[in-house]
Amino acid sequence: MNGRPLLVIGNRNYSSWSLRPWILAQHLGIALDIQRIVLDTPTFHAEVCRYWPGGRVPVLIHGALVIPESIAIMEYLSELADGLGWPAEQQERAHARALAAEMHAGFATLRSLCPMNIRATGRHVTSTTALARDIARINAIFSDRSHAADRGPWLFGHYSAADAMYLPVAFRLRTYGYEGLSSQAIEYVERATSDPLAATWVRDAQAETEVIEHEEVGH
Numbered sequence: 001m002n003g004r005p006l007l008v009i010g011n012r013n014y015s016s017w018s019l020r021p022w023i024l025a026q027h028l029g030i031a032l033d034i035q036r037i038v039l040d041t042p043t044f045h046a047e048v049c050r051y052w053p054g055g056r057v058p059v060l061i062h063g064a065l066v067i068p069e070s071i072a073i074m075e076y077l078s079e080l081a082d083g084l085g086w087p088a089e090q091q092e093r094a095h096a097r098a099l100a101a102e103m104h105a106g107f108a109t110l111r112s113l114c115p116m117n118i119r120a121t122g123r124h125v126t127s128t129t130a131l132a133r134d135i136a137r138i139n140a141i142f143s144d145r146s147h148a149a150d151r152g153p154w155l156f157g158h159y160s161a162a163d164a165m166y167l168p169v170a171f172r173l174r175t176y177g178y179e180g181l182s183s184q185a186i187e188y189v190e191r192a193t194s195d196p197l198a199a200t201w202v203r204d205a206q207a208e209t210e211v212i213e214h215e216e217v218g219h
């Protein structure tokens with residue numbers, strides 16, 4: 001299919017679901033055009049519905065093809081890159097997909113109490129049993145990389161869609177603190193959030209001027 005895909009995103013500072021397919025595209029070397037629609041405005045839903053009637057971001061448009069939902073977009077991007085968005089080995093590929101699905105469906109407390117806010121650092125939120133449980137699971141995922149250490153520094157050695165799915169979590173941990181994380185997990189968070197391929201997104205997020213009050217939590 002000819003032409004660059006267009007990725008419709010929300011605010012870079014807050015839109016964790018928009019970040020996921022974008023960072024995977026960077027690692028796969030896929031150039032994207034970007035259309036940013038500011039979140040939480042009276043016109044947001046109508047503007048997104050110009051691209052997809054579900055009214056949420058992200059949305060990928062490539063020619064006549066319209067793909068909503070981050071995981072579906074990342075599957076398509078991986079196909080454009082001959083499957084390189086996932087580990088090459090079958091069992092690891094299944095494991096990576098399971099982790100991506102776990103992120104998509106789970107960690108509700110972490111996502112609710114600790115929204116992604118790339119501009120913010122040094123924030124503190126009151127812990128709960130459910131939040132501690134989510135962080136413990138994240139700690140286990142980020143710490144358990146010894147099986148792939150000889151192939152690279154990411155969850156499965158080489159960068160994959162699983163890393164893209166957990167990048168917004170890494171930014172959350174950078175914002176709200178590393179309490180409960182192992183040294184291995186902290187190392188992964190710092191690597192992910194300082195990834196040179198994420199630098200453009202971070203710079204643009206820091207330059208945004210919109211403030212969404214209900215996303216500005218902690219003190």
